[in-house]
Amino acid sequence: xxxxxxxxxxxxxxxxxxxxxxxxxAKFADDYNVKHQLYGKVLRAKxxxxxxxxxxxxxxxxxxxxxxxxxxxxxPGSKVFGIVVQNQSILAFDKVRYLGDGLAIVxxxxxxxAEEALELIEVEYEVLPVVTDPEEAxxxxxxxxxxxxxxxxxxxxxxxxxEKGFQEADYIIxxxxxxxxxxxxxxxxxxxxxxxxxxxxxxxIGSVQNLFSSRRSVAAALNLPLNKVQIIQSTxxxxxxxxxxxxxxxxxxAALLAIKxxxxxxxxxxxxxxxxxxxxxxxxxxxxxxxxxxxxxxxAMEIKIYADGGAYASxxxxxxxRSVVQATGPYYCENVKxxxxxxxxxxxxxxxxxxxxxxxxxxxxxxxxDIIAEKVGKDPLEIRLQNxxxxxxxxxxxxxxxxxxxxxxxxxxxxxxxxxxxxxxxxKSQSDAPIKRGIGIACSYRGVSLxxxxxxxxxxxxxxxxxxxxxxxxxxxxxxQGAQTQMCQIAAEVLGITMDRIVFxxxxxxxxxxxGPTVASRGTIMGGYAAKRAAETVRSTLMSxxxxxxxxxxxxxxxKDNYLIxxxxxxxxxxxxxxxxxxxxxxxxxxxxxxxxxxxxxxHEENGYxxxxxxxxxxxxxxxxxxxxxxxxxNVINFVSAHDLGRAxxxxxxxxxxxxxxxxxxxxxxxxxxxxxxxxxxxxxxDEYLLPTAKDIPNIKAIIVENExxxxxxxxxxxxxxxxxxxxxxxINAIYNATGKRIYExxxxxxxxxxxxxxTRKGERGSVQKEKEELIIESCxxx
Amino acid sequence: MKKVNEIMNKVKIKTTINNRSYKLDxxxxxxxxxxxxxxxxxxxxxxxxxxxxxxxxxxxINGEAVNSCLVLVPQINGKEVLTVEGLSDxxxxxxxxxxxxxxxxxxxxxxxxxxxxxxKSLLDxxxxxxxxxxxxAIAGNLCRCTGYxxxxxxxxxxxxxx
Ligand code: FES
Ligand code: FES
Numbered sequence: 019x020x021x022x023x024x025x026x027x028x029x030x031x032x033x034x035x036x037x038x039x040x041x042x043x044a045k046f047a048d049d050y051n052v053k054h055q056l057y058g059k060v061l062r063a064k065x066x067x068x069x070x071x072x073x074x075x076x077x078x079x080x081x082x083x084x085x086x087x088x089x090x091x092x093x094p095g096s097k098v099f100g101i102v103v104q105n106q107s108i109l110a111f112d113k114v115r116y117l118g119d120g121l122a123i124v125x126x127x128x129x130x131x132a133e134e135a136l137e138l139i140e141v142e143y144e145v146l147p148v149v150t151d152p153e154e155a156x157x158x159x160x161x162x163x164x165x166x167x168x169x170x171x172x173x174x175x176x177x178x179x180x181e182k183g184f185q186e187a188d189y190i191i192x193x194x195x196x197x198x199x200x201x202x203x204x205x206x207x208x209x210x211x212x213x214x215x216x217x218x219x220x221x222x223i224g225s226v227q228n229l230f231s232s233r234r235s236v237a238a239a240l241n242l243p244l245n246k247v248q249i250i251q252s253t254x255x256x257x258x259x260x261x262x263x264x265x266x267x268x269x270x271x272a273a274l275l276a277i278k279x280x281x282x283x284x285x286x287x288x289x290x291x292x293x294x295x296x297x298x299x300x301x302x303x304x305x306x307x308x309x310x311x312x313x314x315x316x317x318a319m320e321i322k323i324y325a326d327g328g329a330y331a332s333x334x335x336x337x338x339x340r341s342v343v344q345a346t347g348p349y350y351c352e353n354v355k356x357x358x359x360x361x362x363x364x365x366x367x368x369x370x371x372x373x374x375x376x377x378x379x380x381x382x383x384x385x386x387x388d389i390i391a392e393k394v395g396k397d398p399l400e401i402r403l404q405n406x407x408x409x410x411x412x413x414x415x416x417x418x419x420x421x422x423x424x425x426x427x428x429x430x431x432x433x434x435x436x437x438x439x440x441x442x443x444x445x446k447s448q449s450d451a452p453i454k455r456g457i458g459i460a461c462s463y464r465g466v467s468l469x470x471x472x473x474x475x476x477x478x479x480x481x482x483x484x485x486x487x488x489x490x491x492x493x494x495x496x497x498x499q500g501a502q503t504q505m506c507q508i509a510a511e512v513l514g515i516t517m518d519r520i521v522f523x524x525x526x527x528x529x530x531x532x533x534g535p536t537v538a539s540r541g542t543i544m545g546g547y548a549a550k551r552a553a554e555t556v557r558s559t560l561m562s563x564x565x566x567x568x569x570x571x572x573x574x575x576x577x578k579d580n581y582l583i584x585x586x587x588x589x590x591x592x593x594x595x596x597x598x599x600x601x602x603x604x605x606x607x608x609x610x611x612x613x614x615x616x617x618x619x620x621x622h623e624e625n626g627y628x629x630x631x632x633x634x635x636x637x638x639x640x641x642x643x644x645x646x647x648x649x650x651x652x653n654v655i656n657f658v659s660a661h662d663l664g665r666a667x668x669x670x671x672x673x674x675x676x677x678x679x680x681x682x683x684x685x686x687x688x689x690x691x692x693x694x695x696x697x698x699x700x701x702x703x704x705d706e707y708l709l710p711t712a713k714d715i716p717n718i719k720a721i722i723v724e725n726e727x728x729x730x731x732x733x734x735x736x737x738x739x740x741x742x743x744x745x746x747x748x749x750i751n752a753i754y755n756a757t758g759k760r761i762y763e764x765x766x767x768x769x770x771x772x773x774x775x776x777x778t779r780k781g782e783r784g785s786v787q788k789e790k791e792e793l794i795i796e797s798c799x800x801x
Numbered sequence: 802m803k804k805v806n807e808i809m810n811k812v813k814i815k816t817t818i819n820n821r822s823y824k825l826d827x828x829x830x831x832x833x834x835x836x837x838x839x840x841x842x843x844x845x846x847x848x849x850x851x852x853x854x855x856x857x858x859x860x861x862i863n864g865e866a867v868n869s870c871l872v873l874v875p876q877i878n879g880k881e882v883l884t885v886e887g888l889s890d891x892x893x894x895x896x897x898x899x900x901x902x903x904x905x906x907x908x909x910x911x912x913x914x915x916x917x918x919x920x921k922s923l924l925d926x927x928x929x930x931x932x933x934x935x936x937x938a939i940a941g942n943l944c945r946c947t948g949y950x951x952x953x954x955x956x957x958x959x960x961x962x963x
Contacts, residue, residue, distance in 0.1 A: 032902055039910030040898040042845020042885035046911060049844035203945050205849045205857055205911040255847070255911030256945050289850045500908070670905035670951075677948030678908065704854035704943060712936040712949040 025578070026511040027732050030670035033503045034522050035253065047209035047225040047252040048286050055211065056085055056125040058275050058285040059132035061139050062294065063114035063121060066150075066364040066697025067161065068143035070110060073122060078138040083131035085279045087139065089122045093274060095242075099235035099266055103331035105164050106263060106367070108239055108270040113146070115163055115329035116364050117697060118295035120267065125275040125283050148697045152324040152361045153303060163329060163362035170327060171335045171360035173342035174626035175414050183318025183353025187309025187799060189393055194793035195306065195382040196763040199326075199692035200299035200685075201701075202371055203709055206255020208265055208296070209286040212272035219246025220273045225254055227261035227495060229525055230532040232269045239270045240277060247273070248528040251495055258682070259370035263332050264296040290702040297332055298692055299371035300325045300360075302341070302378040305793065306386050309353075314394040314401050319414075321345050321356040323379070328367035334360045337368075340375035340465065343630045346414040347383035348425050348463035349405040354414040356626070364697040372679075376464060376743040377686060381764060384460035384747035388754065393796075397442055398459050398751065399433050407463060416627040422725040424662040425636045429461055431721050432638040432660040441642070445755050454645050455655075456756025460747035461638040465631025466735050467540040470621035474540070475614060476533035478548035480509050480556050482608040486580075486595030488515065490552075491523040493533025494545030500671035504542050505549040507667055508731055512553035513560075514577025515594055531613070542667060544614055546731040551612030559608065563601045567592065617729060633729045637661040637740045639680070641748040642716075645756045650772030652688055652753060654714075657745075660721035664735035669722070675737045676720040683745020685710045688765050762794075814878035818843075819887030827874040834858045834869040837884060845885040845914050849943070856942030859915035860884045866922040868941075885914035888921065897921055900959035901952075908946035916942045920956045928963040930956070 038044035075087040090097050090111035100106045110119045122139050126132035147161040154160055155168040162168060184190060210224025219242050226232050229249045237247045249269065254261065268285055275283040287295070302325050309318035323341060327334040342358040391401035407413070409423045433439065441457045448454060468474045478492040490509050494501055502522040510517050523529070533544070557577065564582050565572045574585050581590040582597050592600075601608050621628035642656035659676050666672040689708045693700040701707040726733025746764060753771060754760045761770055769777045811826040818841065827836065834851070837843040837860070849857035851870045858869040861883040862876075888895045897920050900906075907913050916939060923930060923938040930938070935956045936949070944952065 030905065033905075033907065035910075036902050036907050039907045039913050040885075040894070040901050040917065041889060042843070042914050044910055045844070046847070048838075048848065203943075205855060205909070205943060205945050206847070207849070254909060256909040258945070289852075671908075674905050674908055674947055674951060677950040678946045679948070681948030682945070703852055704850050705852060709943050709945065710948075711940045711943065712953065713940045715949050718948065718950060 024511055024732070026507045026517065027667055028665065028669060031503060031507055031517050031668055033500055033671070034506050034517070034520065035502060044253045046206055046255050047223070050211045050223055050252060051284065052211065052213065052282045055282040055284045056127060056275070056279060057129045057132045058123055058125050058272050058283045059129070059136055060120040060271065061122040061136045063110065063117050063119040064141065065114060065143055065145050066117045067113070067115060067146040067148045069113050069146060070121065071142040071144055074140040075122060077140070078124060078135040081131065081135050081138060083127040084124060084135045085281070086125045086275055087122060087135060088274055088278060092278065093239050095240055096238040099238065099270070100331055101231055101333060102335045103170065106330040106332070108267055116366055117699065118366060119329070120271065123271045123275055125279050148364045150363050150365050150694060150697055152326045152363060155361045155363050163364065168362045169359055170331055170362060171338055173339050173358045175342050175345070175354055175356040176626040177414050177416060178353035180318055180320055180353045180355040184309040186317040188312040190307065190309050190797045190799065191389060191393065192307040192793060192795035193386060193389065194762060195304040195385065197302045197378045197381060198764055199301050199366065199694065200371060200690055201293055201692045201707055202258045202260030202296065203707070204256030204258060204260055207287045207289055207292040208261065208268055210268055210272050211282060211284050212269070212276040213282040214276050214280055215246065215248065217246055219248070220276055221248045222269050222273060223250040223252050224265065224269070225261055226251055226265045226269065227254065227257045229495065229527045230493065230534070231262065232266040233527045235266045236269050236273050240273060245528065248526065251525045258372040259374065260296060262370060289704070293702045293707065294699060297328065297367045297369040300327070300334070300337060300368040300378065304379065304382045306382050308386055308390060310390050310394065312394055314390060314396050314404055316349060316351045316405055318353040319346050319351050323358040325358060325360040326363055326365055326368060327360045328363055328365040330367040332367050332369035334368060337370060337375040341379050343415055343465060344376055344463070345379045345383070347387065348407040348461065348636070349387065350407065350411060351414065356414065365694045366699065372682065373739050373743045376462065376739070377746060380460065380462050380743050381747045381750065384744065385750060385760065388751050397439055399429065399439055402429055402461055415630050417629045419634065421633050421727055423636065424723060424725050425461060425463060428636050428638040428660040428662055428723055431723065432640050432658045433459065435658045435719055435721060436640050436642065436656060438640055442755060452646060452648050454647055454756040455643065456645065456752040456754065457640065457642045458748045458751025458753070458755055459638065459640045460744040460751060462740065462744045463634045463636050464740050464743065466633050466635060467543055467616055467631070469631035470619040470628055473534060474544065474616040476544035476548050477531035477611065477613045478505055478545055478552045479530060480549065480552040480610045482556055482598050484599055484602045486519065486593070486598040488513065488520045489523055490520055490549065491530050492525065492545045492548065493530045495525045500668060500674070501542065501545055503671060504667040505545050508546050508549040509553040512550060512557055515580050519580070540736065542734050543730045543736055544616065546667065546734060547614035548612040550731045551614060552610040555610030555612065556608060559606050560597055560601055563604055563606055564597055567600055633727050633735060635662055635735050635740050637744060639744040639748040641745065641752045643749060643752040643756060645753055645771065647757065650768035652749070652766060652771055654684060654716045654749060657716050657718045658721065659718055659741060660723060661737060661740050662723040662725050663737040664727040664730050665724050665733040666722050667732065667734050672722060672737055673720050676741050677718055679741025680718050680745045681710050681715050682742050684714065684749065686764060687746030687749040688767065691765050812875050814875055816877045816879065817881040819884060829873065829875050831874050832870050833860070833872040833874055833877060836874045837869060843884050843886050847911055847914055849911070856915045856919065857912055859918045859942065861918055861922055864922060864925055866919045885917055888917060896962040897956070897959045900955040904951045904955035904958060906947060906951040906955035912942055912944040916944065916952055920959070924960055924963050929960055932957065
C-alpha cells in the first residue's frame with residue numbers, strides 16, 4: 019500500500035543523465051575543447067618544505083610556442099584562498115609546504131611545449147626541515163608550517179565528570195588506533211577549460227564539485243566581482259568530496275592564464291599529478307580510554323585524537339568537528355571528554371572525503387565496543403543493544419534525540435538477515451585450519467548535513483516551459499551520486515508529470531543561487547527540499563489557472579500522469595501541456611524558486627556541547643570473512659548493509675550508494691593506503707594504489723529502512739556517506755572473530771593480518787623494521 | 802616529446818573505426834587513446850591513468866578488448882576498432898547499453914564506456930557467462946562508484962538478450 023502513496027518517489031527511475039553516459043556523448047571536463055586553446059601546466063615543488071629564494075622564468079618565456087609563464091607575483095588580487103583559514107597559496111610565494119604545491123604556470127600552444135617550458139624554469143630553494151608526524155609536529159621545536167603553531171584546530175566535547183566516571187568503572191580499557199591517508203580515486207582526473215569572457219571576466223567549465231567556493235576564490239584572485247566569474251559544472255566523473263580545493267587552485271591558475279593571454283586555456287591533470295597534488299582523507303591517531311562496569315555499561319570515555327591536516331587547513335576544521343561530535347558512537351555514557359587536535363605537517367593536505375571525519379572514529383569506536391564485549395563476556399550484538407541509543411537519548415554533546423532513533427532496528431534487521439549471533443559463536447570456537455571464517459558487526463549514528471558546522475541552505479529552480487516540458491536547476495551539484503535525478507523526481511511527483519518531461523541543467527554559478535557546498539550528504543535533504551518548494555510554487559499557479567479554465571474548485575482538481583484530472587472521477591480535463599500553454603497565455607509565472615534553510619542547530623565551541631545536527635541517521639554493517647592464516651589474505655564473502663535513510667527517493671540510486679559505499683569501505687579496511695615518507699608520496703597511480711576490483715567485492719545484501727523524518731522532503735534524509743563509514747570496522751571485527759588477532763591500524767593488509775605489523779623499508783634496502791608497539795593497556799580495578 | 806615528433810616521420814595506415822574506413826597519416830608514437838580523443842573527436846573513450854590500470858580507455862580491436870592507452874596508432878593498421886560511440890547502430894541502443902541503464906549500473910559514468918566495451922567482448926565470445934566469468938572479465942576495469950554489483954547484474958541480464 020505504502021508503495022502507492024507516491025507516483026515517482028521511491029521508484030527506480032532512470033538517471034536523468036544516463037543516456038549520454040552509455041553512448042559516450044556525456045561531456046566530462048576533458049571532453050571540452052575550443053579552437054586556439056592553449057594548454058596550461060603547473061611546475062610543482064621539488065622539496066616538501068623549502069623557502070623559495072628565486073624563481074627565474076626567463077628561459078621558459080623565450081621558448082617558441084609559450085604564451086605565458088606566471089608566478090604568484092602575477093596574481094593581481096588575493097594570492098591565497100581557503101574556506102575557513104585563508105592560507106593556501108594559488109602559487110607558492112614564500113615557501114613550499116608539500117610536494118604538490120605549485121610554483122609557476124605555463125600556457126603554451128601544445129602540452130608538449132608547456133611541459134618543456136616547465137623544465138626551463140629555474141627555482142632556488144633553501145631546504146627546510148620536514149615534519150610529517152602530527153604528534154611530532156606539536157612539539158615545541160618542530161619545524162613550523164604556517165606561523166608559529168602547527169596546531170590549527172582543537173575541538174572539544176565535555177560531559178559529566180570524567181574522573182568520577184573512571185572511579186565508578188570496574189575495568190579501564192585503553193587502546194591506540196591509527197588510520198591511513200586515503201586517495202579519493204575519482205576515476206576522472208581534474209580538468210577545466212577557462213575562457214576570457216566578453217565583460218572582462220572569465221568563464222570556466224570543468225570538474226568542479228563546489229562551484230561557489232571556487233568562484234569566490236577566482237574572483238578574489240583576479241579582483242573581479244562574482245558576477246564576472248562564471249563556473250559551469252561539466253559531468254563529473256566522481257568526486258567523493260575530492261574536487262573542491264584542488265579544483266579551486268586549478269580554476270584560479272587557468273583563469274589567470276586565460277586573462278593574461280586573452281585565450282582559452284585547458285588544464286588537465288595526469289593521474290600522477292592528481293595524486294601528488296590532491297588532498298586526501300585525514301589519517302588519525304586515536305587514543306581511546308573507556309571505563310566500564312562488569313555488566314558492560316560504559317561509565318567514562320576519554321578520547322584524544324590527532325588528525326594530520328597536512329600543509330593547508332582546507333576543510334579540516336569542519337571534518338574534525340564531525341569527529342568530535344560523533345567520537346563516542348551511539349552509546350550511552352554520562353562522562354565524556356573528547357579532544358580532537360588537528361595539525362599542519364608537510365604531507366598532502368587533507369580535507370573532505372565521503373564520511374567527513376566519521377570513518378576514522380567509527381573504526382576506533384566499533385573496535386572498542388567489541389573489546390569491552392569480550393571483557394564482560396557478551397557478544398557484539400548484545401553489547402550494542404545494551405548501550406545503544408534509543409529515542410530520547412542524550413548524546414555526548416548533550417543533545418536530546420527527538421526523532422525516530424532506529425539504531426536497534428537496523429542492528430536487529432541486519433543481524434537477523436545473516437544469523438549473526440550463531441555464526442559469531444560458531445566461528446569463535448572453530449578448530450585450527452589454514453582458512454578461518456569470521457563475522458563482524460559495526461553500527462553508527464550520523465548527523466545529517468552540515469549541522470552547526472556552517473550555514474546550511476540551498477536553492478532549486480523549477481521552470482515549466484510553454485509546451486509543458488520542465489527544466490530543473492539547482493545550486494546542489496551532481497557528482498555521479500544521482501542528486502539531479504532525485505531533485506527531478508521530487509519535482510515530477512509534485513507536478514504530477516513523468517520523468518521524461520524533465521531536463522536538469524548543469525549547475526552554473528551565474529544561473530542558480532549559492533547553495534553552499536554539496537558535501538555532508540546534504541544533496542537530497544537540502545536540494546530536494548528546495549526542489550519540493552519550487553515545484554509547489556509552480557503547482558499552485560498551475561492549479562489556480564486550472565480552476566479558472568475548468569470552473570472547478572482547486573480542491574477537486576489534481577495533476578496526475580501528465581494530465582489535469584478531476585480528483586473524484588479521475589476524468590482527464592486537460593493535458594499538462596495544455597495547462598502550461600494556458601498559464602502562459604494568461605501571463606502567469608511558470609517559474610518556481612524554492613529555498614530551504616535547515617532547522618536550527620547550536621554549538622558552544624569553548625565548552626564543547628550543543629545540538630550539533632538537526633537530525634541523525636542510523637546504520638549497521640555486517641561482514642563475513644575468510645582469512646587465510648598462511649598468507650594473511652582476507653576475503654570478504656558476505657556482507658549486509660542496513661541503513662535508515664528516512665525515505666528512499668530512488669531505490670536504484672540508493673542501492674547504488676549502498677554498494678559503492680561498502681566497496682569504498684572495504685578498500686579502506688583492507689587495501690588502500692596512500693603512503694608518504696618524509697614528505698614524499700609513494701603511490702602516484704593505480705598500479706600501486708590498490709582499489710577494490712570486481713573480484714574483491716562480495717555480494718551485498720542491502721536493507722533499506724525507511725522511517726520518515728519531518729526534516730527531509732517526503733521524509734528523506736541522507737545515504738551517501740553513512741554507507742561508507744562502517745564497512746571497515748565490521749571487517750576488522752570479523753578478522754578478530756576468525757583469528758583472535760585485533761588490527762589496530764588500517765588497512766588490514768597481508769602483513770598486518772599475518773605478522774601483526776606493517777613491513778617498512780627505511781634507510782637501507784632490505785632492512786625490515788617493526789613499527790612502534792601499539793598502546794594496549796587494560797586495568798582491572800579492585801574495589 | 803616535441804623534439805621526437807619533429808624528427809619522426811608520419812606513417813600511413815588503413816583502418817576501420819566504428820565501421821568507417823580511414824586512410825591516415827599518423828605519428829608513430831601517439832597512443833590510440835590520444836588519437837581517438839584528440840584527432841577524431843571520439844571523446845567517449847576516457848583517460849583515467851594512461852598506464853593500463855583503470856580500463857576507462859578500453860576499446861575493441863578486432864573484437865578484443867584492449868586498453869587504448871597502451872596501443873600506438875600504427876598498431877591498428879589493417880584492423881577494426883570499435884569504441885563506445887560505435888556500440889549502438891544509431892537507432893537502437895545495444896542490449897548492454899539498455900541493460901546498464903535499467904540496472905542502475907551507471908553512476909558518474911566515467912568508467913562506463915570502458916566497461917561496456919569489455920562486457921561486449923566477453924559476451925561476443927561467451928554469450929552465457931557465469932557471475933564469476935563476468936567478474937573476471939571486468940576485473941581490469943576500475944569503478945569507484947558502483948561497487949560493481951549493478952554492473953555485474955547488467956552484464957548478466959544483457960547476456961539473456963544476446
Ligand atoms: S587510461 Fe588506459 S587503462 Fe587507464
Ligand atoms: S560509475 Fe563512476 S567510476 Fe564507475
